[in-house]
Amino acid sequence: MSEDNFQDIKKNGINLALDPNLINLPLYTSSFSPTGKSETFTGTANSEEADVELKVPLDKKLNDANTKSINLINNPYEVFGKLPLAQLIPLISQQKGPGFTFGNLSEDELLREIQQEEELEKNNNVDELIDRFPDSNKMDMDILPLEDDTAKLSDLSTTQGADESSMDFNSQNHELLGDGIIAINNDTKEFIPQANFEQIRKQMIDDINLAINESSLSLEFVSLLLSGAREQSALSSMSPFLKKTVSPGSLNSEKIPHETKSKKDEQMLAILDKGWKLKSLDDSRQMLKENYAALTKTLQREHEYWRKLATNISNKDVIFKLRDYSTNQRVLGIKYGYGDSGSTYRYDKGIALLRNNVETNKLELVPTSKGSIEHGNELQNYERFIRIRIYTRLESEDDSVLSGESSISNEFLNNNFDSSEKNSDSIRSQISRLKAFIFEKELMHHLKKECSELISFGVVVENENKIVLELSNEKIEIDFVSLQDPSVVNHEQDSPRVNDKRANLILVTLRMLLVVMFKKEIRQTMISSKRNITKSADEILLVKPILGKIRHHSYKVILRRILKDYVLGIIPEASIKEEAVSASEDVNSSEDGRKKVALDKHIETLTNEIEAFEYLLELPVSKFDITLPMMDNKAATINLLLKNPNYCNAVIDIKYLDKNGVTIFNTTFTEFKEVEEFLSFIVSEYSKDKSSLIKNDDIKMEDVN
Amino acid sequence: MSNQVLYERLGQSTELISTKLIELIKYSSVDETLEENEDKFQENSKITSATTSILMVNNQTTQLIKGIQDLLVLSRTIREKWLLNQIPEETTEQEGIDKQELDNLKELLKKTMNEIVGQE
Numbered sequence: 001m002s003e004d005n006f007q008d009i010k011k012n013g014i015n016l017a018l019d020p021n022l023i024n025l026p027l028y029t030s031s032f033s034p035t036g037k038s039e040t041f042t043g044t045a046n047s048e049e050a051d052v053e054l055k056v057p058l059d060k061k062l063n064d065a066n067t068k069s070i071n072l073i074n075n076p077y078e079v080f081g082k083l084p085l086a087q088l089i090p091l092i093s094q095q096k097g098p099g100f101t102f103g104n105l106s107e108d109e110l111l112r113e114i115q116q117e118e119e120l121e122k123n124n125n126v127d128e129l130i131d132r133f134p135d136s137n138k139m140d141m142d143i144l145p146l147e148d149d150t151a152k153l154s155d156l157s158t159t160q161g162a163d164e165s166s167m168d169f170n171s172q173n174h175e176l177l178g179d180g181i182i183a184i185n186n187d188t189k190e191f192i193p194q195a196n197f198e199q200i201r202k203q204m205i206d207d208i209n210l211a212i213n214e215s216s217l218s219l220e221f222v223s224l225l226l227s228g229a230r231e232q233s234a235l236s237s238m239s240p241f242l243k244k245t246v247s248p249g250s251l252n253s254e255k256i257p258h259e260t261k262s263k264k265d266e267q268m269l270a271i272l273d274k275g276w277k278l279k280s281l282d283d284s285r286q287m288l289k290e291n292y293a294a295l296t297k298t299l300q301r302e303h304e305y306w307r308k309l310a311t312n313i314s315n316k317d318v319i320f321k322l323r324d325y326s327t328n329q330r331v332l333g334i335k336y337g338y339g340d341s342g343s344t345y346r347y348d349k350g351i352a353l354l355r356n357n358v359e360t361n362k363l364e365l366v367p368t369s370k371g372s373i374e375h376g377n378e379l380q381n382y383e384r385f386i387r388i389r390i391y392t393r394l395e396s397e398d399d400s401v402l403s404g405e406s407s408i409s410n411e412f413l414n415n416n417f418d419s420s421e422k423n424s425d426s427i428r429s430q431i432s433r434l435k436a437f438i439f440e441k442e443l444m445h446h447l448k449k450e451c452s453e454l455i456s457f458g459v460v461v462e463n464e465n466k467i468v469l470e471l472s473n474e475k476i477e478i479d480f481v482s483l484q485d486p487s488v489v490n491h492e493q494d495s496p497r498v499n500d501k502r503a504n505l506i507l508v509t510l511r512m513l514l515v516v517m518f519k520k521e522i523r524q525t526m527i528s529s530k531r532n533i534t535k536s537a538d539e540i541l542l543v544k545p546i547l548g549k550i551r552h553h554s555y556k557v558i559l560r561r562i563l564k565d566y567v568l569g570i571i572p573e574a575s576i577k578e579e580a581v582s583a584s585e586d587v588n589s590s591e592d593g594r595k596k597v598a599l600d601k602h603i604e605t606l607t608n609e610i611e612a613f614e615y616l617l618e619l620p621v622s623k624f625d626i627t628l629p630m631m632d633n634k635a636a637t638i639n640l641l642l643k644n645p646n647y648c649n650a651v652i653d654i655k656y657l658d659k660n661g662v663t664i665f666n667t668t669f670t671e672f673k674e675v676e677e678f679l680s681f682i683v684s685e686y687s688k689d690k691s692s693l694i695k696n697d698d699i700k701m702e703d704v705n
Numbered sequence: 706m707s708n709q710v711l712y713e714r715l716g717q718s719t720e721l722i723s724t725k726l727i728e729l730i731k732y733s734s735v736d737e738t739l740e741e742n743e744d745k746f747q748e749n750s751k752i753t754s755a756t757t758s759i760l761m762v763n764n765q766t767t768q769l770i771k772g773i774q775d776l777l778v779l780s781r782t783i784r785e786k787w788l789l790n791q792i793p794e795e796t797t798e799q800e801g802i803d804k805q806e807l808d809n810l811k812e813l814l815k816k817t818m819n820e821i822v823g824q825e
Binding site: 276277279280281283284287288291295298299302306309313315319320321332501502505506508509546549550553608609611612613614615616 | 763773
């Protein structure tokens with residue numbers, strides 16, 4: 001190497017064809033901040049697509065290399081001048097490639113090479129780029145129009161400090177890179193439209209941003225992890241947001257040495273595993289067994305319960321769910337009361353609980369009104385029935401003697417259901433028994449209500465459970481007696497009495513009248529759909545029809561006596577005719593009209609059934625016709641009409657017609673005393689008339705004579 | 706509850722019971738070859754599988770029992786439905802008392818009243 005050459009080299013710098021990467025230059029990766037550089041990247045490499053993550057470092061390296069090489073070129077001697085020959089010579093050999101010996105190196109050749117390289121130098125980087133990254137370049141070429149590409153190339157070239165105009169350079173480029181360009185041209189025959197390009201560009205930016213985000217996230221993660229060990233150094237790389245929200249050192253990791261188990265341990269574990277499993281299976285078996293037993297028991301009980309229900313309960317029963325307040329369980333209730341049959345009794349709804357007795361495993365009926373407290377007292381209060389007793393007054397003494405008593409119906413008596421009764425009938429018999437009791441209860445309730453207004457007719461409600469009907473020669477007692485009453489218990493051995501039948505008939509009639517009331521109520525609801533729940537005493541017709549009949553009879557007896565004393569006794573030739581006037585004929589005439597209204601056959605049936613009791617319900621009326629014969633087959637008549645307008649009192653209409661059938665008097669009396677007086681007055685009138693007639697006759701006779 | 710709902714409930718319960726039984730049988734297997742986790746965490750998996758299978762067996766058993774109890778409740782509901790929704794049959798036969806009987810009744814009532822009153 002000559003002095004001149006060296007000077008030349010010194011002046012221009014050594015043109016190194018070295019790949020800067022071959023020399024272990026420090027890379028700038030450590031100082032590379034993604035956020036800081038991203039914009040410059042998109043600026044210079046905006047035309048590049050493809051794998052961003054791969055390309056970003058490549059581009060960067062390229063750039064670094066460029067800047068580095070500039071440095072090298074500017075002052076190569078700094079590095080190479082100080083190298084000892086022993087190092088420099090192998091370096092030169094390496095640069096020249098294989099087959100070169102240092103001995104063959106001549107100055108001329110070097111000068112030629114330098115000249116050549118000066119020309120080549122401008123495209124150095126482009127060559128490298130194409131050689132080293134043909135793939136990425138190809139991809140670029142696919143997308144980019146040729147003009148853009150070359151412009152970029154020229155950009156790159158100018159960064160190397162070339163002085164030539166870009167235009168010249170371009171032409172040079174084309175020549176020099178002829179092969180490459182042709183290849184590129186072959187690949188990108190079509191140009192990509194602007195819109196498409198924009199889209200691709202946007203996509204790329206997005207991808208880059210994503211990459212930046214991901215990398216910053218991972219940096220944050222590492223920083224946070226590091227903050228556990230070295231807080232200060234970690235804090236420097238943590239983002240302000242992370243610093244604020246997460247306390248440093250909160251993330252930690254540790255490496256735990258993995259210990260391999262010995263064969264024995266493994267066996268132990270396997271045994272343990274199986275042991276536990278067997279134990280759990282055994283537990284499970286036990287559990288299933290216990291539950292099976294319990295459930296089977298329950299099922300059996302349930303089955304039994306429902307079987308009984310199915311046999312005992314027909315679809316005519318009113319069944320519903322309710323809560324048993326004593327045990328607070330939900331049970332089935334059965335309605336046995338007459339609420340749906342026209343009953344207006346509201347004090348006992350007639351509801352019983354269907355309870356399964358656990359001990360006896362039998363179905364029980366527990367009336368709700370009885371309550372859960374089954375004291376004997378309560379029971380006694382509930383099982384009551386109506387008994388009629390008739391006392392006949394002894395005329396000789398001021399005393400009366402029991403002459404008749406109604407018998408106890410069998411349905412009240414069979415209270416042995418809980419001990420001996422076969423269970424198939426037990427529920428039904430219990431129901432019918434309860435029905436009987438509630439019926440009695442309601443009957444008594446209505447009786448009391450009715451009788452409370454009949455005090456002026458000798459009807460006294462003595463106490464809660466006793467009503468007394470005072471009649472002229474006897475006394476009727478209506479008792480609401482308990483089954484446990486001593487008089488009931490010892491009743492069986494009583495000998496039959498005279499009025500037993502009458503007492504029973506009265507009782508039966510009372511019951512039937514209650515049924516009639518029910519029927520009327522039903523008919524009412526069917527017709528008008530309105531229900532008057534509170535019945536006034538006037539509407540209750542139980543005692544009144546019976547008492548009315550009895551009283552009417554006694555009134556008739558009195559009236560007959562009066563007539564006998566005041567009319568028939570005085571006028572011997574008078575004759576009397578007595579008949580009971582029935583209103584039913586009038587009813588019959590109007591019945592047709594009513595039937596037409598009753599379109600529903602049920603209403604019609606009810607009407608018919610109620611009408612059958614018309615004889616009982618109608619107000620008793622009796623008519624007495626007294627004929628007082630006069631002359632010439634003519635006769636004056638006295639018509640007496642005995643009426644009981646409210647069943648119990650007596651109203652007497654007296655009509656007196658003279659012989660010509662002209663009404664002379666027509667008056668109404670409520671007192672028998674007045675009737676007596678009036679009758680005597682009529683009789684005297686009649687006698688006057690008659691005597692005057694006789695006188696007249698005598699005069700006529702005299703005249704004739 | 707409508708019939709549809711009852712049907713659905715019945716289906717659900719039976720299905721639950723059968724699946725739980727199948728699972729129970731599966732878990733009751735002591736043979737290890739059937740167990741799936743045979744990777745590097747074998748020791749861990751053994752311990753966990755032991756505990757989980759105990760838990761699972763218990764769980765399946767209780768669910769099985771629960772399912773059967775549900776069926777019982779269901780059967781009770783159906784029975785109640787049957788009982789409470791019975792419709793009384795139309796009794797066309799019983800037309801009430803006919804005219805003749807009503808007349809008889811009237812006669813009887815008259816007699817009764819006469820008896821009570823003490824006439825004749």
